[in-house]
Amino acid sequence: MVNPAVIASLEPYTAIGVTILLAIAAAVGALAVAHGLGPKRGGPVKDSPYESGMPIAQDTARRFNLRFYLVALLFLLFDVEVVFLWPWAQAYYAAATGSAAPVVLDGGQAAGKGFLLIGMGLFFGLLVFGLAYEWLRGAFRWNQ
Amino acid sequence: MSLKAYILALAPELIVLFGACLVLLLGRRDLRRQPPAAPLAAFVTLSVALGVAFLTGVPEEPRLVPGLWLGGLTFYIRLIGLAVGAVLVLVNWHQAVEDERGEYLSMILFSLLGVLLTASADDLLVLLFALELVSVPTYVLIALSRSSHRAGEAAVKYFFLGALATALLAYGLSFLYGVMGTTALHRVTDAGVVSTLGGGSALETYALIGLLLVFAGVAFKMAAVPFHVYAPDVYEGAAAPVTGLLGFAPKAAGFVALLRLFDACAWDLPQHLFWLLWIVAAATMTVGNVVALLQTNVKRMLAYSSIAHTGYILIALLVGPATGEGPLRDGVAAVLFYLPVYGLMNLGAFALIGAFRIDEREPETLDELAGLARRAPAESLTLGVFVFSLMGFPPTAGMLAKVFVFGSAFSAGSAHPHRLALIVLAVIGVANAAIAAAYYLRIVTAVYMKNEGCRCLPAQGGPIRLGLLACALPLLLVFVWPGALTHEARRASAHVHPPTLRLAAPALTDPPPTPVAITARTVATSTAGQP
Amino acid sequence: MLTIGLMHYLVVAAVLLCGGIFVMATKRNAIGILMGVELVLNSANVNLIAFDRYLCRAGIDGQILALFVIVLAAAEAAIAVAICVNFYRVLATIDVDRATKLQG
Numbered sequence: 129m130v131n132p133a134v135i136a137s138l139e140p141y142t143a144i145g146v147t148i149l150l151a152i153a154a155a156v157g158a159l160a161v162a163h164g165l166g167p168k169r170g171g172p173v174k175d176s177p178y179e180s181g182m183p184i185a186q187d188t189a190r191r192f193n194l195r196f197y198l199v200a201l202l203f204l205l206f207d208v209e210v211v212f213l214w215p216w217a218q219a220y221y222a223a224a225t226g227s228a229a230p231v232v233l234d235g236g237q238a239a240g241k242g243f244l245l246i247g248m249g250l251f252f253g254l255l256v257f258g259l260a261y262e263w264l265r266g267a268f269r270w271n272q
Numbered sequence: 273m274s275l276k277a278y279i280l281a282l283a284p285e286l287i288v289l290f291g292a293c294l295v296l297l298l299g300r301r302d303l304r305r306q307p308p309a310a311p312l313a314a315f316v317t318l319s320v321a322l323g324v325a326f327l328t329g330v331p332e333e334p335r336l337v338p339g340l341w342l343g344g345l346t347f348y349i350r351l352i353g354l355a356v357g358a359v360l361v362l363v364n365w366h367q368a369v370e371d372e373r374g375e376y377l378s379m380i381l382f383s384l385l386g387v388l389l390t391a392s393a394d395d396l397l398v399l400l401f402a403l404e405l406v407s408v409p410t411y412v413l414i415a416l417s418r419s420s421h422r423a424g425e426a427a428v429k430y431f432f433l434g435a436l437a438t439a440l441l442a443y444g445l446s447f448l449y450g451v452m453g454t455t456a457l458h459r460v461t462d463a464g465v466v467s468t469l470g471g472g473s474a475l476e477t478y479a480l481i482g483l484l485l486v487f488a489g490v491a492f493k494m495a496a497v498p499f500h501v502y503a504p505d506v507y508e509g510a511a512a513p514v515t516g517l518l519g520f521a522p523k524a525a526g527f528v529a530l531l532r533l534f535d536a537c538a539w540d541l542p543q544h545l546f547w548l549l550w551i552v553a554a555a556t557m558t559v560g561n562v563v564a565l566l567q568t569n570v571k572r573m574l575a576y577s578s579i580a581h582t583g584y585i586l587i588a589l590l591v592g593p594a595t596g597e598g599p600l601r602d603g604v605a606a607v608l609f610y611l612p613v614y615g616l617m618n619l620g621a622f623a624l625i626g627a628f629r630i631d632e633r634e635p636e637t638l639d640e641l642a643g644l645a646r647r648a649p650a651e652s653l654t655l656g657v658f659v660f661s662l663m664g665f666p667p668t669a670g671m672l673a674k675v676f677v678f679g680s681a682f683s684a685g686s687a688h689p690h691r692l693a694l695i696v697l698a699v700i701g702v703a704n705a706a707i708a709a710a711y712y713l714r715i716v717t718a719v720y721m722k723n724e725g726c727r728c729l730p731a732q733g734g735p736i737r738l739g740l741l742a743c744a745l746p747l748l749l750v751f752v753w754p755g756a757l758t759h760e761a762r763r764a765s766a767h768v769h770p771p772t773l774r775l776a777a778p779a780l781t782d783p784p785p786t787p788v789a790i791t792a793r794t795v796a797t798s799t800a801g802q803p
Numbered sequence: 804m805l806t807i808g809l810m811h812y813l814v815v816a817a818v819l820l821c822g823g824i825f826v827m828a829t830k831r832n833a834i835g836i837l838m839g840v841e842l843v844l845n846s847a848n849v850n851l852i853a854f855d856r857y858l859c860r861a862g863i864d865g866q867i868l869a870l871f872v873i874v875l876a877a878a879e880a881a882i883a884v885a886i887c888v889n890f891y892r893v894l895a896t897i898d899v900d901r902a903t904k905l906q907g
Contacts (some may be wrong), residue, residue, distance in 0.1 A: 181903035194888060197884055197888065201880070201881045201884055201885070204877050204880065204881065205877060205878065205881050208873060208874050211870055211873060212870070212874070213876060214870075215867060215870065226850075242275070243275050246275060254293075257293055258810065261296055261297065264297070264300055265300070281858055375830070396868065397864075397868050397871055399868065400868075400872075400875075401871065404878075405826050406874060408878065408879070411882055411886060412882065412886075415885075415889045415890075419893060420893070421890075421893045423893075424886075424889055424890035424893040425890065426888050427889070428806075428833065428886055428888045431882065431883060431885075431886050432827070432833075432836050432837075432840070435837075435840040435883070436824070436827060436839075436840060436843065436877050438844075438875070438879070439823070439840055439843035439844045439847065440843065441888065442844055442847035442872055442875070443816075443820060443846055443847040444846045445847070445849065445868075446816075446848075446850035446851045446854060446865075446868075447850065447854075449851060449854055449855075449859065449864065449868065450850070450854030450858050450859065452859075453858060453859040453861060453863040454859065454862065454864055455865075455868060456860065456864075457903065483875075553866055648898065728865070766843075
């Protein structure tokens, strides 16, 4: 048996549940009515995606050039790494202005500006190294 | 703590990091160079890092750096990780296409860097990323190791299962974070969160879910049942020298991560988790050994043997840190002793396969290795050492490792809450070790007893033969003089105290709480009423 | 009146997790499986942020961890596509005949 308390906790969801049921009923109902009442005719024109529109030029499942993936990936990687700049900027701001809670290091002293700068410099250096490596490897050359 | 001290504390890791970047660049110029610069640079990097790690030494008491915990474990894992890593580079010297050798070797270095960082992680974030740093390069290594579609397939398989494991790990860690109220592991121990959780509270459920999922994620890396299914396929698909790495880096990192986490729980595991681990350990040993009996492909056989060895190490992990006096009572030291020994004997066995070629590929089946002793007596002799070590026979370090593991379970003090269960587990372990001898001996008989002409030809290069020697010699030497390694293992384990011993030891130099820090316990009581 | 609490977020995350695992188990397409992995990782993120907001008000550890998990997901996506591309390249150059046979 379901615990009555669980049922009670679900009460706020009644409206959502009813809405979902109605939505399903409306969708299925419309399909069922169309299926039951509508005439059934087939054929190539009837089966095409745009029955009274543009003739189809080509399949949507085309093959893309692999290089698009490569470029997209490199973009994604460097794009996402930038996310680390935001918390770092916050910490640096706190260290520089003395506002908010500073980043506390071992021994209780707050991280200084120099520490934060060099830390981010290391991280950024690695990123730049990655970029330089991609360059040397020819990842940015379109015609290899 | 100043920046300089920070950098000094992490010197070996930083050396490996910059060395890996250098190797990546050197690989581009290797085509015109003789001798090849990339493998040489990788080897020198690891040797220098090993020297620096040795000079830095082990601190008397664990030190805390934000996000990092530098204790005996850190030092020990640095030593064995870098030493086994140097042998790995020797074995992988000529692997991969020339054009990709820089990438290939730098991936080995990155993977080792992950192992080193796992040992010093004091933060869930560092732990998650260190484990990921171990795994991600291995996916690439498998794909690069040889241009066969089997390698590609193995990489795809390993990657997707590994990605799922990582995702589960992250999900589990999120629960642990919720329970602990902080991501810093040492603060959890100090607050004694896990042991103080009341029965039936929501937080206790979260803690159990978290620990279970984290264990699932880590079990994949260690190839423990039921997350072992990928191992045979991946080990078979990857080139043998990479497989040697797969048996060491992810396994070692997984066990070290568990050590760090259990230490944070003050070795006070929830009952459910203990019994789950018990079952996993028993199943892992048994499944690994029984299925290995049916194999004819040596790489698959060794893959199952690798699974079985995970089971043995899990026994010692369950015993936990020293529960009394006596040399064999320390489960953590047994784990730590087993890891490098297993790493070397496994690496050696795979390196031997990688040192020969049949029709331009590695010999894989027992038939292909039959009669190898006549063609290559020296290499076959090292194979004998590896197989006897894997079996746990003298005169090899493998025997000592098994004695320490089983001994730690048999001699678990009466203070241990699960004494009987551990003894039963150790008996299962001994029985398994006996079963295992059957298939290990098949390898030896194939190599030595069969008279068929072996078609194996030596593969390119002296470094891999040097690597074989570097695997076999330490195994014999450690058997004769185990003192050095056991001493270091005990010292490392001494920093992983059970709660009672921890109280006796001088308190950790805990940084004063940040302006925002409160313990998880106060959070638990103040917010337990929330939904 | 319904107040949204920790449990609601945890349930959403659990649903995401199950969805992700289901996707991984049923999809045959490698990119599809990758989407499953991303779902699971994001369920971890939802959890982290929810715990940070409701249980661990002390710091922003959870939010920072979530940021890192996002980066982890991106890195994994990069490796995934690289490995898949490598797989098809090798298959195309070495084993074209068998590959087409299997498809047909």
